[in-house]
Amino acid sequence: MTAVADAVGxxxxxxxxxxxxxxxxxxxxxxxxxxxGPRAARRELGAERMLGLAAEARALGFTALGxxxxxxxxxxxxxxxxxxxxxxxxxxxxxxxxxxxxxxxxRLGRLAGLPVQVQISLDRPEPDANDAMRGPxxxxxxxxxxxxxxxxxIGVRIATTVGSIDDSERERLCxxxxxxxVPDDDHVxxxxxxxxxxxxxxxxxxxxxxxxxxELTITTDGAFWSPFGPTVHxxxxxxxxxxxxxxxxxxxxxxxxxxxxEGRPQGADTQLxxx
Amino acid sequence: xxxxxxxxxxxxxxxxxxYYAHGDPGPIVAALAHVPEVLEVALPFIGTVLGPSAIGARxxxxxxxxxxxxxxxxxxxxxxxxxxxxxxxxxxxxxxxRGAGAGWVAVFPDPxxxxxxxxxxxxxxxxxxxPAAARAALRAEYAxxxxxxxxxxVGATVMLNRFCTTxxxxxxxxxxxxxxxxxxx
Numbered sequence: 531m532t533a534v535a536d537a538v539g540x541x542x543x544x545x546x547x548x549x550x551x552x553x554x555x556x557x558x559x560x561x562x563x564x565x566x567g568p569r570a571a572r573r574e575l576g577a578e579r580m581l582g583l584a585a586e587a588r589a590l591g592f593t594a595l596g597x598x599x600x601x602x603x604x605x606x607x608x609x610x611x612x613x614x615x616x617x618x619x620x621x622x623x624x625x626x627x628x629x630x631x632x633x634x635x636x637r638l639g640r641l642a643g644l645p646v647q648v649q650i651s652l653d654r655p656e657p658d659a660n661d662a663m664r665g666p667x668x669x670x671x672x673x674x675x676x677x678x679x680x681x682x683x684i685g686v687r688i689a690t691t692v693g694s695i696d697d698s699e700r701e702r703l704c705x706x707x708x709x710x711x712v713p714d715d716d717h718v719x720x721x722x723x724x725x726x727x728x729x730x731x732x733x734x735x736x737x738x739x740x741x742x743x744x745e746l747t748i749t750t751d752g753a754f755w756s757p758f759g760p761t762v763h764x765x766x767x768x769x770x771x772x773x774x775x776x777x778x779x780x781x782x783x784x785x786x787x788x789x790x791x792e793g794r795p796q797g798a799d800t801q802l803x804x805x
Numbered sequence: 806x807x808x809x810x811x812x813x814x815x816x817x818x819x820x821x822x823x824y825y826a827h828g829d830p831g832p833i834v835a836a837l838a839h840v841p842e843v844l845e846v847a848l849p850f851i852g853t854v855l856g857p858s859a860i861g862a863r864x865x866x867x868x869x870x871x872x873x874x875x876x877x878x879x880x881x882x883x884x885x886x887x888x889x890x891x892x893x894x895x896x897x898x899x900x901x902x903r904g905a906g907a908g909w910v911a912v913f914p915d916p917x918x919x920x921x922x923x924x925x926x927x928x929x930x931x932x933x934x935x936p937a938a939a940r941a942a943l944r945a946e947y948a949x950x951x952x953x954x955x956x957x958x959v960g961a962t963v964m965l966n967r968f969c970t971t972x973x974x975x976x977x978x979x980x981x982x983x984x985x986x987x988x989x990x
Contacts (some may be wrong), residue, residue, distance in 0.1 A: 768816060769818050772818035775840045775843075
């Protein structure tokens with residue numbers, strides 16, 4: 531058994547490895563960690579590199595993959611890549627769900643039955659409140675896209691990122707995602723993290739490594755403690771959660787992460803429910 | 806202004822944080838912090854080779870300051886002028902080490918220090934093999950473990966000289982003030 535597999539088995543190390551597929555996005559959300567937007571530098575990791583890292587991750591003993599950005603579906607090769615990644619390890623891909631044209635949905639349909647989930651951002655149960663943070667028409671596009679994915683057999687998770695949400699609004703949101711075909715187990719509510727563009731909008735909670743799951747996260751800039759690590763503010767990459775610049779062999783950042791998490795009390799990162 | 810951004814405490818990567826625990830770690834650490842996995846092996850290496858060891862502080866500073874002067878590293882010469890003075894070198898000795906040519910011969914009468922400085926001049930200025938006479942003179946004064954350590958010290962200092970010069974690392978205001986006070990700027 532590898533050291534990673536042992537640590538994952540003991541619950542000391544999360545099993546998922548994240549890839550920042552890109553940094554550009556068609557939206558400009560007010561709380562975006564990475565200041566992503568249409569004019570952001572792409573900084574693509576590349577399909578070949580992600581596949582190579584996925585194979586390394588499995589060999590090391592990691593158990594799952596995540597793909598995030600930016601908006602990963604801006605990458606034309608993404609649907610096929612998700613299928614190839616899923617042949618290595620189960621994968622979840624984060625998306626704003628605004629890119630699901632009929633043609634792309636057809637390509638995604640080939641992922642039915644594979645261990646692929648698309649995690650879609652939906653923050654509020656009504657369009658105005660949701661779109662104020664995420665941009666015009668976002669709510670409508672999400673509400674249209676989710677059932678189409680579900681009916682094609684694609685696993686969908688809903689991620690709600692909010693400063694605060696009252697019980698009534700939360701219940702309306704849960705009623706909505708259930709109506710769209712997403713069960714409660716696939717809905718996560720987490721706080722806005724005060725990094726990236728959220729700092730400029732005075733949003734979110736301050737976090738450090740103690741608050742964040744130690745999920746190994748690979749970007750073009752290096753390996754980070756968590757997918758909440760490689761944030762950008764004022765156009766500059768934050769390095770406070772940088773592990774190593776070396777990303778392959780993946781064993782190098784994995785070994786550093788293991789060193790840092792050993793001895794960390796289990797559950798220490800769960801207080802803020804940042805997932 | 807350095808030739809690269811120097812990482813400040815708030816942006817210190819996880820492996821680099823301990824070097825910032827007691828305040829400004831200096832520009833070498835703040836530059837190396839860009840690549841944490843290199844920092845965490847480079848710093849112990851530098852500390853071991855340049856820091857306290859079986860070789861006395863005075864001999865080590867002779868090597869470091871002379872090498873830095875030969876390589877014309879402004880940052881290292883300024884920083885190690887202060888360290889050399891603290892290690893007991895006189896202002897005349899410091900000036901001689903910082904001077905061009907072999908002017909130091911007149912200032913360092915001790916045979917072991919002369920052999921050492923001739924060795925430094927031969928190794929640091931390279932390239933190619935060092936003259937047999939310099940090797941023989943050094944081995945007459947120093948045991949093999951000392952020869953190894955002193956030679957590595959020259960090499961590590963050359964590496965740091967080129968690193969600090971190329972990245973235009975800034976000398977701290979405290980060092981500059983001390984040099985001005987001692988008329989050694």
